[in-house]
Amino acid sequence: MSELAARQAATASNVVVEDSVATPAAGAAAPGATRDGDLDADLERRFGGLRRLWGDAAYQRVRAARVAVVGVGGVGSWAVEALARCGVAELVLIDFDQVAESNINRQVQALGDTVGAAKVTALARRIADIHPGCRVHEVEQFVEAPLNPPADSGVAPQPGNWPAVLPIEVDVVIDACDQGAAKLTLAAWSLAGHGRLVIAGAAGGKTRPQAIDVADLAEVTHDPLLATLRQRVRRLLRDQAGAALEAGRPLAVRKAKAKQAKQANQADLLGLRCVFSREAVVRPGTDASCALDVAPPTAVDDVSAATPSAMPGPTGLNCAGYGSSVMVTASMGLAAAEEALRLVRGAR
16 A cells, blocks of 8 residues: 555544543534444545545545644644644644633634643644544644754753654644744754745734735745744855855855855745735734733744834734734634645645
């Protein structure tokens, strides 16, 4: 049996949630059982309309797909919802956060009766009712970037946890996290040829879902979070190019080549697909409404560093000092899911 066929066959397995139990809503069929006792037929009824949309070959690839979503908040949770409703075989949900009341305005798993639950657990239970054949892996961790302090700092280097946190090999990763260091880690992993990646920008301070677009990181506008990532990626690529030029080249040649590489990097596409909004950020009022979400950070992070003034307080896709609405976060998550499945389908 081919790998594709084997993975397609796995879609008929029960929902498996690591470290927790996925429980469908009251009155729904239990995972692994349907009202007519035929899970395969039930799943075909649920998802067969996509076969007519994409064609059989693309449909089979999606049904066998394994997708990881890093960050299952306002953007990532809606991406997961879309992926489950498209019948993917396996989902890896990576997030260390718990559902809070302040999440209810924009996160699909945030309900009155899920407050306090792990976000990945609440979302896995929802998936069980949507797609009983999906195998769900919960990973209650954040993606941690490698730590490489100066040799004289006295701080020990740390290797980071990516991609070790992935419990399985995946076909594509959606980066819906809001930490600059984690985003750079995921981008570097993808650029090194280890896997396909779709990057979500910041949804905070945006009101118009019509302004959402998909483009290469080099072409992104109106997004301070991705602007910082672009700067760091270009620096990483220049450092790598400079290291490659060191082997036996005269100094003048090395300088000329390095200058050419720097100039090229300013215009060339970077090979990282991003979902973002071209709408200008709507700055918040002077009230402290965002202060309910999280405690003030201990240091200025990438989002605030990329804005004209560093703003104290929360710094996520929800806030970063800004508010957010489900119209934008959901639309961005759905767009990220489609971009990921476009890669799986092999669409151009």
